[in-house]
Amino acid sequence: MWFQAKVDLSFQEALVIDQERRNRFILGILFTMVVAGSGTWLAALPGINRIGAMLSAILIAVIYRNVIGYPESVREGIQFSARYLMRFAIVLYGFKLNIDMVIHKGGMLLVYDAMTIVIAITTTMLLAKLFKADLNLSLLLGIGTGVCGAAAIAAVSPILKANDEDTAISAGIIALIGTVFTLTYTFLMPFLPMSAVQYGVWSGVSLHEIAHVAAAAMPAGPDVLAMGLLAKLGRVFLLIPLSLILSFWMKRKGEGEGNQSAPFPWFLVGFIMTSLMGTYLPIPDYVLNDISKASTFLLAAAMVGLGLNVHLSSLRTRAMRPLLAMIIASIVVSTVSFFTLMWFGL
Template structure:
């Protein structure tokens, strides 16, 4: 009897070791893609896209041109869920709440206006285009708040399909890159000051990388204004995520109570790290390391998302997601005169 038990134990152990090796290879694959993306992102044009966006695009290309072994899936899922959320938590070290507070009511008023209008407008567009409600919500969050990070934060609340997350991130990534290039080209011709130009880039572009790249022509004054306005939008990710959770899950909430409400707890981790950064509890060198680690974790998570997407998922949705994203961005740009009026009036 001992021999069969020993054999069974040995086989079970080998199986677990094989699963662990496969998972490790899956995580290693996402790390490799993140490293390659980081190298590409140093090139002039690709700096605008940034490491995270390149990671999801490379992951999608890899998935659809090379075979991804089945035993890699556990590691890929770990990157696209656990590491991605860890990256968002560490992203809080980019926020200094006192800088946002010092900027005054104009920043808060602008960011609330931008997020409220954009979210509602894109959701209405999604309804008009008969686009999936969850996908519309992801595109709305990405456009209104902070691009891919907002999409990732909102997706678990709605128990979204991974292909929807990848489609929304891809739409926002490409559109934000085009928007940043458009801003850089138009800067010499816009009838605004350098400060106002920074405000517009921070209030209307999708990713922080897009904002930073687009603000460069306006110099230091433009860059500071752009980053403060953009970080104000990032900060509002927390209340917006909670509101979305209440709205999306209202039926379940009415039936089962607050315990049934999906709460994105990692968002509170994001708030905690932003408080630590604001109070300067950690040396600048450690904060810089945490931000670098955040970038790689987010890129690995994006790579994991890309490695789970087939091109047929995009074909299934057709042109609707891109059309909604473009129209939503155009509507946000139309707010520019009102945004500038707020900053001139307050």
């Protein structure tokens, strides 16, 4: 009887501990959701709306970490958000991609888009080696610049086995610098010697995020906005082959160095499936809009989990040279795409 009572007590204690762990796990997820909600609210305010919900959420998380400290008691839930919510957000992100429109109407735009990706990654990595910058962080920035900003960084980070801090830093930098470029494009628009349609395509081919393209092209009218988004969707489409190439490269690199090879990015299969569903199934526009908002919010929540790993001291020591390489690469992409459009047109 005494032994049975002791066993029952131990079992009850285990249940209590397990329940407490589940509670902390849920609280960790809720913590990232609350911060993401705060970032989304801030991003709706005049002036701040230029930087977007993701960057606002990251900034709140970074300030929290460096002023208050990391909330260790809910770490598991936060890490879950940073890893798995991010993958789920990328899957939902696929609904934004109209594959049929890109393939049948993109035409020459896909060539320009591929050019942008090659120039962005190559220029960033060459400058990173020249500046002796952190190559892992620089590669993430190059991919974000070439493809589709923070979403591309979130998609390739698991493939490249990037740590949470590098992912958060690069996503924040992309959002911030992309906003600066967007404001610059909008200011220059009336003075550029190109047609409105060419300006829209230039925005879509060279700016960092979908939101940046929309903000830069919208003042020129709905037709210009449509062309800009079409050009941008081509770059999102090219994220699929780029991710597969990176996965193959990491697998070869792992085998060569005797390390464990990179796992196949199965969430990209979900990304492709949702892209096909959004393209060919009769899903109402309001449903797609709600899915798009959910994707953005979940990605912001994931970025909170990543932002909590950022040390400002390491940001100063590790990020400045990759940042410089990325800014120069962005200028090169804008300049080359501008003159290519001027000379060759669409």
